[in-house]
Amino acid sequence: MTKLNLSTQVVHAGEKRDKAYHAITNPIVQTSTYTFRNTQAMVDYMEARLWGEPVDREEYGRYGNPTVTTVEAKLAALDNGEAACLCSSGMAAITTTLFSLLSAGGHIVMTNDCYRRTRQFVTKFLSRYGVEMTQVPMGDYEALEAAIRPNTKVIMSESPTNPYLRVVDLEKLVAIAKKHKVKTIIDSTFATPINQRPLEYGVDFVIHSATKYLGGHNDLLAGVVIGSDYMIATIKETKGLLGDVSDPHTAYLLLRGLKTLELRVKRQNESADKIAHFLAKHPAVRRAYYPGLVSHPDYEIAIEQMSGFGGVVSFELETDLAGAGHFIDQMTIPYIGPSLGGVESLIEQVAITSYYELSTEERTAIGISDSLVRLAVGIESADDLIADLAQALDKAFPEVPLEQPHYQAVNHLEPALVY
Numbered sequence: 078m079t080k081l082n083l084s085t086q087v088v089h090a091g092e093k094r095d096k097a098y099h100a101i102t103n104p105i106v107q108t109s110t111y112t113f114r115n116t117q118a119m120v121d122y123m124e125a126r127l128w129g130e131p132v133d134r135e136e137y138g139r140y141g142n143p144t145v146t147t148v149e150a151k152l153a154a155l156d157n158g159e160a161a162c163l164c165s166s167g168m169a170a171i172t173t174t175l176f177s178l179l180s181a182g183g184h185i186v187m188t189n190d191c192y193r194r195t196r197q198f199v200t201k202f203l204s205r206y207g208v209e210m211t212q213v214p215m216g217d218y219e220a221l222e223a224a225i226r227p228n229t230k231v232i233m234s235e236s237p238t239n240p241y242l243r244v245v246d247l248e249k250l251v252a253i254a255k256k257h258k259v260k261t262i263i264d265s266t267f268a269t270p271i272n273q274r275p276l277e278y279g280v281d282f283v284i285h286s287a288t289k290y291l292g293g294h295n296d297l298l299a300g301v302v303i304g305s306d307y308m309i310a311t312i313k314e315t316k317g318l319l320g321d322v323s324d325p326h327t328a329y330l331l332l333r334g335l336k337t338l339e340l341r342v343k344r345q346n347e348s349a350d351k352i353a354h355f356l357a358k359h360p361a362v363r364r365a366y367y368p369g370l371v372s373h374p375d376y377e378i379a380i381e382q383m384s385g386f387g388g389v390v391s392f393e394l395e396t397d398l399a400g401a402g403h404f405i406d407q408m409t410i411p412y413i414g415p416s417l418g419g420v421e422s423l424i425e426q427v428a429i430t431s432y433y434e435l436s437t438e439e440r441t442a443i444g445i446s447d448s449l450v451r452l453a454v455g456i457e458s459a460d461d462l463i464a465d466l467a468q469a470l471d472k473a474f475p476e477v478p479l480e481q482p483h484y485q486a487v488n489h490l491e492p493a494l495v496y
């Protein structure tokens with residue numbers, strides 16, 4: 078059969094046609110252990126595992142679970158990978174993968190605009206075990222190649238990044254990595270397999286915080302790493318040792334959330350694109366960041382590489398820390414909270430949510446403006462969200478004349494692309 082479209086795969090991929098009790102849904106196999114009829118059955122199982130033969134059963138909950146296995150098969154299919162390993166959170170997927178790939182004396186190269194906790198894990202934690210890190214500016218491929226040393230094992234980048242939505246040129250990244258025989262990891266959380274599939278470019282591992290779009294309902298925590306059978310088996314071995322367990326109920330919720338992934342992501346792409354264009358031309362907005370805006374530094378590569386630009390829009394306001402907070406407090410539809418990808422829109426002031434302990438000067442030094450707002454668009458009507466943004470901007474900036482064509486100068490938008 079020809080390869081099924083993603084809209085069919087999100088519903089059916091990875092699932093057995095005949096399910097327990099003829100149910101259409103997958104069972105939640107709520108068990109910690111699995112039993113063997115007699116000693117010989119256990120010996121047969123151990124022998125099969127020893128010789129790497131396929132075994133269609135589980136042994137112990139920390140090593141596997143049928144509900145988890147089903148969602149792993151679906152996630153692998155969606156990203157066009159051979160296998161997936163479900164972890165207890167996005168961070169667990171990142172830490173388990175990096176623990177698998179790095180050891181004392183090893184070195185990792187990371188791009189600079191990324192989820193702060195990922196960077197902290199490497200700088201504050203892996204460094205204690207003798208792993209070194211070099212951070213390179215996103216989009217500087219010469220610096221990326223120059224950072225590679227004989228002991229470099231991994232290049233890791235998000236794409237799009239958090240919070241500036243920078244997009245990595247996957248072809249360039251993979252070419253550099255292959256030349257130097259270094260493994261590549263892309264945290265594709267902001268894109269989802271609907272908008273981008275890095276494994277198809279030769280990336281070794283794709284990671285998602287499944288807490289975000291994949292789950293999609295702000296009701297679960299999970300993470301996944303996807304790659305080749307061989308490499309995922311290694312990561313599962315590490316997962317078994319670290320105890321980074323994904324529970325069957327979460328796996329069921331994720332499986333259910335994934336059924337509507339394509340519908341949700343397409344809506345979120347469309348709405349975020351409209352909202353980004355609205356914000357880009359608003360006089361109270363200093364700058365809007367969205368890969369679908371021509372003003373975005375990675376617009377060209379995003380057009381090439383992505384089939385949608387995602388549901389997150391970041392923007393800096395013409396104000397300070399308190400002013401941005403005041404604007405956010407005028408919003409009535411999005412909730413204030415630090416996540417993204419769910420059906421409910423969420424809004425946050427990056428300086429407060431992620432960099433609260435730093436001073437304004439320290440934040441400015443690392444490129445985080447006090448007035449930077451991140452809007453994670455949900456599945457509500459884009460028109461309602463734009464009306465909400467408009468009224469909140471009106472209230473927060475009563476003195477700003479709305480008709481001023483200020484956006485042209487700031488965002489360099491081509492008029493044809495301005496909504």
Ligand SMILES: Cc1ncc(COP(=O)(O)O)c(C=O)c1O
Binds near residue numbers: 166168169286287298
């Ligand atoms: C890009 C990215 N990767 C990983 C994570 C961590 O995911 P989780 O919260 O599921 O551990 C986050 C969380 O915000 C994220 O934004």
